[in-house]
Amino acid sequence: xxxxxxxxxxxxxxxRDHVFEESFRQIVLRKADELKGKLSVTFQGEEAIDAxxxxxEWYLTVSKQ
Numbered sequence: 001x002x003x004x005x006x007x008x009x010x011x012x013x014x015x016r017d018h019v020f021e022e023s024f025r026q027i028v029l030r031k032a033d034e035l036k037g038k039l040s041v042t043f044q045g046e047e048a049i050d051a052x053x054x055x056x057e058w059y060l061t062v063s064k065q
Contacts, residue, residue, distance in 0.1 A: 007037035015044045019058065020065040 010030065014022040027035070040050050041058040048054055 007033065009040045010034055010037045011040045011042070013042045013044055014058075016061075019061045023058070023062060 010027075012023060012026045014026070039055055039058075041055045042048070042050060043054065
């Protein structure tokens with residue numbers, strides 16, 4: 001997109017057994033412009049790189065909770 005403002009990634013790190021609560025705490029403190037960036041999720045204690053799969057898993061987990 002021409003003239004689009006690039007937004008930084010919104011990175012959150014949560015424990016699997018507290019996904020909803022920790023996600024909420026980390027997201028609610030963000031400014032509106034920060035929420036426009038691409039979401040990048042990591043789970044504490046795991047060394048996986050989020051190439052989209054972790055974020056997809058996060059969305060599924062949060063929606064179930």
